[in-house]
Amino acid sequence: MNINNNLEVPIHKVQRFEDFFRLFPERPSFYKYQNRIIETITTKRNDLIIDYEDLLAFDCQIAYMLRNDPESLLEDAVKAFKNILKFLGGKLIDRDYFVRISTRDRESLLKVSLKDISSSYLSKLIVSEGKVIDKKAPEIRLEIGYFQCLFCLTEFEIFQHSLRVERPKFCINPRCKNKTASSFRPLSKKSYYYDYQFLTIQEGKKKIKTVLTHDLVDKVNVGDVIEVTGIFTTDFEYSKTAKRNNAFKGIIVVNNINILNNPS
Numbered sequence: 058m059n060i061n062n063n064l065e066v067p068i069h070k071v072q073r074f075e076d077f078f079r080l081f082p083e084r085p086s087f088y089k090y091q092n093r094i095i096e097t098i099t100t101k102r103n104d105l106i107i108d109y110e111d112l113l114a115f116d117c118q119i120a121y122m123l124r125n126d127p128e129s130l131l132e133d134a135v136k137a138f139k140n141i142l143k144f145l146g147g148k149l150i151d152r153d154y155f156v157r158i159s160t161r162d163r164e165s166l167l168k169v170s171l172k173d174i175s176s177s178y179l180s181k182l183i184v185s186e187g188k189v190i191d192k193k194a195p196e197i198r199l200e201i202g203y204f205q206c207l208f209c210l211t212e213f214e215i216f217q218h219s220l221r222v223e224r225p226k227f228c229i230n231p232r233c234k235n236k237t238a239s240s241f242r243p244l245s246k247k248s249y250y251y252d253y254q255f256l257t258i259q260e261g262k263k264k265i266k267t268v269l270t271h272d273l274v275d276k277v278n279v280g281d282v283i284e285v286t287g288i289f290t291t292d293f294e295y296s297k298t299a300k301r302n303n304a305f306k307g308i309i310v311v312n313n314i315n316i317l318n319n320p321s
């Protein structure tokens with residue numbers, strides 16, 4: 058095997074985000090994101106907001122990857138955020154941490170007008186503007202369900218992927234033969250939940266549904282004009298009816314919100 062033929066250089070994405078957080082200078086010897094992370098430690102926050110243009114200037118390869126595969130790259134960014142937070146002497150106090158993407162540039166690569174959103178943007182990171190025309194009541198969703206087998210008392214978790222709660226089909230204890238769906242007890246106190254809310258925004262005649270989770274829930278009101286950063290996807294996982302039809306609606310899973318004007 059000729060190793061020299063292998064031109065694929067692995068990209069250490071978490072490390073590249075760490076470098077960005079540690080070394081991006083706002084001005085000489087002033088490290089913008091290191092300072093922001095120190096701030097999150099002192100204010101006990103769990104989120105870090107980054108400007109997309111900063112990342113683009115510092116590491117355009119990672120910035121493009123973030124735009125094209127945000128689901129995976131945001132996970133890497135969160136790992137890097139937690140690593141730097143610990144490196145700077147902070148303690149992880151929350152279960153969930155977030156890296157939220159903002160943009161200052163009116164001409165940003167990420168900007169898409171609602172009327173131009175189409176299937177070519179699926180799974181991409183986008184920034185769109187609109188007026189909030191509908192806000193549903195917040196819900197609480199199960200993220201990880203804990204269950205106990207009533208035969209052998211083994212406890213285990215099931216990660217929840219969809220709207221319908223997934224319950225155990227069999228016991229994970231290899232010596233237990235329990236396969237009776239009704240003989241597993243949900244352990245509510247040990248399970249993980251998160252806040253969840255649908256919001257509809259409109260620009261011109263085009264409306265689009267968005268999904269807010271965690272701390273973003275109830276951050277805006279009907280009538281607000283907002284800019285959302287999010288991942289454009291189909292409503293497959295977010296609608297009770299979508300799974301039966303091969304006809305989906307687009308939906309934005311929101312990563313960050315900026316309120317552009319806030320009429321009182």
Ligand SMILES: [Zn+2]
Pocket residue numbers: 206207208209210211228229230233234235
């Ligand atoms: Zn069992």
